[in-house]
Amino acid sequence: MSAKDFVDFYELLGLPPNASREDIERAFRALARQYHPDLNPDPEAQERFRLLVQARETLLDPKRRALYDQQWRHIQGRTFHPAPDQAEEPTIPIPEAPEAPAKATTPETAPILEQEWYVETLYSRPGPVENLVPQRFYALTRWRPPAPPTREPDRPLFLCLVVDRSTSMQGRSLQILRRILSQVLPTLSPQDIVALIAFDDRAELLVPPRPGNAPLVLQVLMRLRPRGATEFMPPLRMARELLERRPRSTLPWLLFFTDGQAYDQPVVLEWLPTLQKEHILIDAFGLGTEWDEAFLEQMATSTGGTVTYIHAYDEGAKALQERLVRLRRAYVFAAFLEWELPPEIQVRTIVRMAPDIGYYPSGRNTIALGPLMPGEWWQILWEWDIVQPLPLHHRIHLRSTIRAHLPDGRVWSHTQDFERPVVTAEDVRSYTPAREVIDAVQRLSWHRLQEKARKALRERRPRKAQHYLQALAHHLTRAGEIQMAETVRQELNVLRDRATLTAEGEKRLEYGTRRLLLPILRRRNAV
Amino acid sequence: MSVCPHCQAPVVEGLLFCEECGGPLVPVVEDMYTTSFTGQLSVLASQATLTLEGPGRWLLGRGRGTASLQGATFIDLSPYGAYMEGVSRRHALLEISPEGRAYLTDLDSSNGTWVDHIRLQPHRPFPLPATARIRLGRMVLQWQHLSP
Structure with missing residues (x-):
């Protein structure tokens, strides 16, 4: 049936498409009196009456009405774009809900949900x-x-890798970094753009940003020779310039890898609002144990980014991989x-x-x-x-x-x-x-306990520190966080033997309990 | 100032966990750490039952080719007479949050959504009780929270 031949029975009866059977019967009777051939000699009235009968027969039979409604919607949808007040869906009326909203139903092609926060x-x-x-x-x-x-397509990524190549990176730290990136970079798509900046007391752009250059970045990384001291400002300035010239559709993402500290950290902190204004996202990765938690933390969080402590390459690679997948979908x-x-x-x-x-x-x-x-x-x-x-x-x-x-x-x-x-x-x-509040506060309390333990150690009160870690291990076990509880027990043994913790142990406690703050499911996927 | 029942350390008013020993100062829900949340949705008239495992989002509606919402799985109620019962194509959204709470949101459907005789405001997530009778237009569904 073409749109031309199609008769809109609802229009004919002057009824909305969700009219009830009673409405239809009532409208039919009123109009029939007006157009009945016995009462109205007009030949057009005769044709009209014929259609009215057809309308009544069709609409009062549920099966036929369903079929008709389907066609009706199809034709309505094709021949005109309904104005908001006509977009009401043709559905069967419901006796209990005569107050069904007279206001517009959102056209079904538009996003319906979450037009609000x-x-x-x-x-x-x-x-x-x-x-x-x-x-x-x-x-x-x-x-x-x-x-x-x-559903937006995944976006190409723009990764600005900023890598510490000061002398201290020699050995394990550089090894771990290479292994992480050699695992992650090959998963990038040819559209993704990578830039590599290496720094000691000066910065050098080793690989300029180009689509599909991840393999080149890896090659250069393998040849990297550590040397010199550490300064953070030069590479950050350089990274900012690169990110300024990135394609606008890509997220400005700076990945900062370091194993140490620099004398110019206070300058960086003062300069951070500039990066924040430009919406640059900094994720910081701490290698080894010498890096400054407070500094990296402030640098990353002021841009909305995160800090990852990397003490084993597989963990670091997983964390980075997961981040890549997620940021690709950022809206x-x-x-x-x-x-x-x-x-x-x-x-x-x-x-x-x-x-x-x-x-x-x-x-x-x-x-x-x-x-x-x-x-x-x-x-x-x-x-x-x-x-x-x-x-x-x-x-x-x-x-x-x-x-x-x-x-x-x-x-x-x-x-x-x-x-x-x-x-x-x-x-x-x-x-x-609410359960969510108790759960969140409890997770925070675990993090606090290890903080207290480390503080007690700095105050040379190892017994007190032991007490906090014991309590922490106990609560973690009860909550089923067995892996972290085990980590805490290991550190507890170290503490009992030597009355102190290793730098690595402290970072494991800090970042291990911190990771527990993530909602359970995200963490499951991440680990 | 009161003291912690576990370690007798003084505790600040309003704390939920003791700052000295980490012990709970509020009743802790023991099953808090279960990671799977499931609920059951059944169509009363036809005894059809669907188990939903959260977290997740399900769009309740009818019709083939109805585009689902972002991140939602489409549940087509047509086989249960959805059309005759006045169910809109995109009628309501059922969500199980990562914390295991279930919400139902009416998507401005033509004939409305009810939970235990309460009519939902369009686009406002409504927290579902453990057991609830859901009505989409005229179609009645039963919601049952299974675990935890």
């Missing part, structure tokens, strides 16, 4: 307790921006979260628990959340101290704004107000927080 916050208590200081308060917030309209390149806190609250800790781990230094009110892949969300655990006694009926109020930068330069932005009432001690007595 999905934001969810869970708290450790319904609210802070009145007149109680000090007091700890936790909030776990998730944000997910609107989903990409269609948000950079995101920033900004908030205003009331004076009665102080931020103690901010941890990004998804999609990647990030420890943010406290005392700031903007953080970079990093890129996001479809189906993932950003998740932040806030740990707050209530520092002023609050009266009952007061409300604490926090406003946060998140800005997500898309590959095409557009920005999705979302402002969220968090409000909590001040409650009585009675209100919290029997309150159990």
Whole structure:
């Protein structure tokens, strides 16, 4: 049947496509009185009456109506693009729901879901307790921006590899780095662009960025000869220039590999906001044990990136491989979260628990959340101290704004107000927080225990350190984190024997417990 | 200031875990570490049952060739008379989060989505209870959270 021959019975009866049988019967009777050949001599009326009968017969028979509706939708869909108020889907009416929304149904070809941000916050208590200081308060917030309209193809990557070749890299560190990259680089596609910058106290562009040059990068890497001291600014400046000239559709990704520290670290930290402004993502990889955790941490997290401690090549290769696969699918390149806190609250800790781990230094009110892949969300655990006694009926109020930068330069932005009432001690007595909150805070507490152990060691209190590690091993075992519990026990033995930990042991504790902060499933895939 | 029941160290109000011994100060859910979350969706009229293993997203709708949503698996309800029951092509989204919570979101369907007689607001994820009666238009489904 062509569109020309097709008669729109709904139009004829003056009914919406989801009209009920009663509606159809009623409309038919009214119109039949008007067009009945016995009452109306007009020849057109006769034809009209014939169609009305046909309409009634078709629409009152469920089987025939279903078939007709199918054609109706097909023809409606082809002959015109329905205006929003006509796009209502033809479905069978439902007696219980006569109030079915009169408003527009979104045309089914357009993205329907997640035209809005999905934001969810869970708290450790319904609210802070009145007149109680000090007091700890936790909030776990998730944000997910609107989903990409269609499944986007994986994007080519632009990797700017910045590799330390100072004298200290000689031997194991360089060996591990080579093995990691010789495992990962061959998996790149010919469209991917790689640049290689090596540095000691100066920087050198060994391989300029070109599509499909991963094999060349590997060759050059194999011939790399360590020499000289370490300076971080020259290679970072050079990397920034390369990233500025990258194709706009690629994510500006800087991978920084080092085994040591440099005297110009403070300069780098001051200069970081420039990189942040340009949405450059820095992932830092620490080789060996001499590198400065606090520095690499600050460098990476200020751009939304992560720090990976590499003590074995297979672990490092897996971590990098997984990152490659995920970043290829990124539909948000950079995101920033900004908030205003009331004076009665102080931020103690901010941890990004998804999609990647990030420890943010406290005392700031903007953080970079990093890129996001479809189906993932950003998740932040806030740990707050209530520092002023609050009266009952007061409300604490926090406003946060998140800005997500898309590959095409557009920005999705979302402002969220968090409000909590001040409650009585009675209100919290029997309150159990959501499972997610308990789980997140417990993971943070594991990380804290190893931090305390290491701090106790620095204060020359090995017994105290032992006590913390014992507790940590116990809780990890109970939670089923057997592998990490085993690592802790090994370090505990070292501590008992020598009353100290090795540098490697400390990093294993730090980054091992940190990895446990990732949601269980992501971690499973990663390991 | 109260003390930790495990190690007697003083604890700050509002803490969930003791800072000295890591012991829980709130009831800890013992099955918290289960990594697989499953639920069962059955079409009441036809006894058809589908086990969903989370985390994941499922689009409930009807029709062949209906494009699914990003990252969602399409569940075609046509064989159970979806069309006659007023189910839209993209009717609702069922999600099991990585933490094992199930949500149902109405996708602005023509005839609406109900969970235990509550009509869902379009595009607002609704947390599903362990057992729930879901109605898509006129089609009734039973949701049963299986594990953990």
